Amino acid sequence: xxxxxxxxxxxxxxxxxxxxxxxxxxxxxxxxxxxxxxxxxxxxxxxxxxxxxxxxxxxxxxxxxxxxxxxxxxxxxxxxxxxxxxxxxxxxxxxxxxxxxxxxxxxxxxxxxxxxxxxxxxxxxxxxxxxxxxxxxxxxxxxxxxxxxxxxxxxxxxxxxxxxxxxxxxxxxxxxxxxxxxxxxxxxxxxxxxxxxxxxxxxxxxxxxxxxxxxxxxxxxxxxxxxxxxxxxxxxxxxxxxxxxxxxxxxxxxxxxxxxxxxxxxxxxxxxxxxxxxxxxxxxxxxxxxxxxxxxxxxxxxxxxxxxxxxxxxxxxxxxxxxxxxxxxxxxxxxxxxxxxxxxxxxxxxxxxxxxxxxxxxxxxxxxxxxxxxxxxxxxxxxxxxxxxxxxxxxxxxxxxxxxxxxxxxxxxxxxxxxxxxxxxxxx
Numbered sequence: 462x463x464x465x466x467x468x469x470x471x472x473x474x475x476x477x478x479x480x481x482x483x484x485x486x487x488x489x490x491x492x493x494x495x496x497x498x499x500x501x502x503x504x505x506x507x508x509x510x511x512x513x514x515x516x517x518x519x520x521x522x523x524x525x526x527x528x529x530x531x532x533x534x535x536x537x538x539x540x541x542x543x544x545x546x547x548x549x550x551x552x553x554x555x556x557x558x559x560x561x562x563x564x565x566x567x568x569x570x571x572x573x574x575x576x577x578x579x580x581x582x583x584x585x586x587x588x589x590x591x592x593x594x595x596x597x598x599x600x601x602x603x604x605x606x607x608x609x610x611x612x613x614x615x616x617x618x619x620x621x622x623x624x625x626x627x628x629x630x631x632x633x634x635x636x637x638x639x640x641x642x643x644x645x646x647x648x649x650x651x652x653x654x655x656x657x658x659x660x661x662x663x664x665x666x667x668x669x670x671x672x673x674x675x676x677x678x679x680x681x682x683x684x685x686x687x688x689x690x691x692x693x694x695x696x697x698x699x700x701x702x703x704x705x706x707x708x709x710x711x712x713x714x715x716x717x718x719x720x721x722x723x724x725x726x727x728x729x730x731x732x733x734x735x736x737x738x739x740x741x742x743x744x745x746x747x748x749x750x751x752x753x754x755x756x757x758x759x760x761x762x763x764x765x766x767x768x769x770x771x772x773x774x775x776x777x778x779x780x781x782x783x784x785x786x787x788x789x790x791x792x793x794x795x796x797x798x799x800x801x802x803x804x805x806x807x808x809x810x811x812x813x814x815x816x817x818x819x820x821x822x823x824x825x826x827x828x829x830x831x832x833x834x835x836x837x838x839x840x841x842x843x844x845x846x847x848x849x850x851x852x853x854x855x856x857x858x859x860x861x862x863x864x865x866x867x868x869x870x871x872x873x874x875x876x877x878x879x880x881x882x883x884x885x886x887x888x889x
Contacts, residue, residue, distance in 0.1 A: 486553075491588065518635050543657055548601070777795045
């Protein structure tokens with residue numbers, strides 16, 4: 462077991478590595494860009510109205526202190542190494558952006574005297590107006606805010622959020638960055654937070670034929686969105702979202718969408734996938750207009766669309782991976798087993814979902830099983846649960862029961878084969 466003293470010593474060691482790495486990479490890239498002739502700028506006209514607020518140099522400078530302190534609040538070696546990887550990657554991606562897309566700050570900062578003037582003078586000694594997009598300050602602000610938030614509660618949590626918000630605002634009010642740098646820095650911070658998540662590890666998987674087909678479709682959509690960035694840079698957002706979904710179906714699996722057993726989507730995944738989720742939401746609302754909201758099956762178990770009203774059932778099993786927990790289920794016992802849409806899960810995930818369903822039913826009597834439309838994922842899991850309850854039941858008979866209760870359900874040849882294999886391997 463790693464002791465606090467061991468973590469402290471390791472924190473000192475990592476700081477000795479990270480601090481020079483940060484200043485050397487940042488400084489060298491700044492000096493290199495200063496000698497280039499192809500450095501432009503991207504400035505929105507409304508940025509002329511951003512006030513220069515000298516006092517905000519205090520939160521701006523405080524990020525350096527918080528950067529070092531962050532290594533010493535870790536409670537495990539895994540957390541510390543994860544943070545180190547994030548900080549290293551932040552510098553590498555930011556410096557790559559500075560080199561590939563060189564930009565400079567264009568406003569002339571007013572003269573400042575007193576203590577704040579001294580702080581600005583120190584900043585000018587170590588910085589040049591070239592390392593702009595993505596803003597490394599914004600990248601680190603997101604990563605460190607997330608890091609400290611895990612260790613604080615109540616009013617300290619609010620103070621932490623407020624202070625990091627001031628840090629983020631300070632990059633504009635100290636006239637260090639233009640707004641485009643903030644947007645790109647926020648995007649990179651989210652991407653690093655998604656790529657090196659708080660919970661879980663990446664596990665590659667062999668994609669089935671159906672997953673490969675869907676992955677190629679999402680890849681095509683991603684390339685279309687990428688081409689659309691030539692029209693407006695805002696298409697970078699759906700491009701990145703579709704890239705993540707392509708990975709989920711192709712190699713990374715449902716973990717790439719980062720929804721946990723409580724139905725919470727990690728903040729980075731929530732923001733990055735928002736354009737895709739909005740499209741999925743519109744599609745769901747369109748299709749559910751012609752579907753029955755709920756269909757009772759057997760022994761208190763019902764199949765449902767994504768719930769928008771308070772269920773009468775005492776417990777809820779959520780099988781969606783694309784949406785967070787429905788607000789209408791807030792007062793119910795809840796469990797989530799995320800599954801990708803339009804493809805069958807692996808047999809282990811199916812068994813986990815059936816086990817959770819049976820436990821919820823045994824403890825609470827009635828369970829609402831839902832996916833987005835109540836047509837495939839929820840139907841498959843409920844059919845497997847019927848076989849679990851009655852091992853003599855053939856998959857075809859279980860499917861017939863589901864179809865009788867909800868005629869709109871879809872059982873593909875692959876899902877029928879999975880039910881037969883699950884009955885053979887897990888039941889018999």
